[in-house]
Amino acid sequence: MTQHQSAVEQRLAELGHSVPEVAAPVASYVPAMQHGDLVFTSGQLPFVDGQLPATGKVGEGEGLVSPDDAASLAELCALNAIAAVKSVIGDLDRVVRVVKVVGFVASDPAFTGQPGVINGASNLLGTAFGDAGVHARSAVGVAVLPLDTPVEVEITVAVSD
DSSP, X not given: OOOOOOHHHHHHHHTTXXXXXXXXXXXXXXXXXXXXXXXXXXXXXXXXXXXXXXOSOBSSSTXXXXXXXXXXXXXXXXXXXXXXXXXXXXXXXXXXXXXXXXEEEEXXXXXXXXXXXXXXXXXXXXXXXXXXXXXXXXXXXXXXOGGGOSEEEEXXXXXXX
16 A cells, blocks of 8 residues: 655655654654644754754854755755654645744854755745745744754644644
8 A cells, every 4th residue: 555645745755855754852842733723843953864964053164064054954954844744734735834934043153144044944845835835934043052953943834624
């Protein structure tokens, strides 16, 4: 028996992505929670097979995570957020709107390109969900993030019954 692949998953596959298993929480929380027609994800880190591909601060220069690499990590965060949503609603085609994206970037004090980094997440969500992927957003620079990850992303989506 073949499992249903949503249109969202088909679009992600065209980009070379598959929706991963939901990342296990690193503290006392759940990956996503539904309230009414909204699903809120916890902050998602860029885990790949349980590992962070990079750690440290984002910025320009030796020993820092480059903005381009950080944008790729933000894309992974969005993919993990999609997995968290799927773990709650089952079929990603039930998503009718990505309402809000909040991205956190562990930033070198001189770095001010947080919006460009979080574009990695926004662009993936736009491709995955099409018109329903257009969203409001915040991109925030912070001193440090859990496990020294460079990027963390949370999303809120509206779903149909």
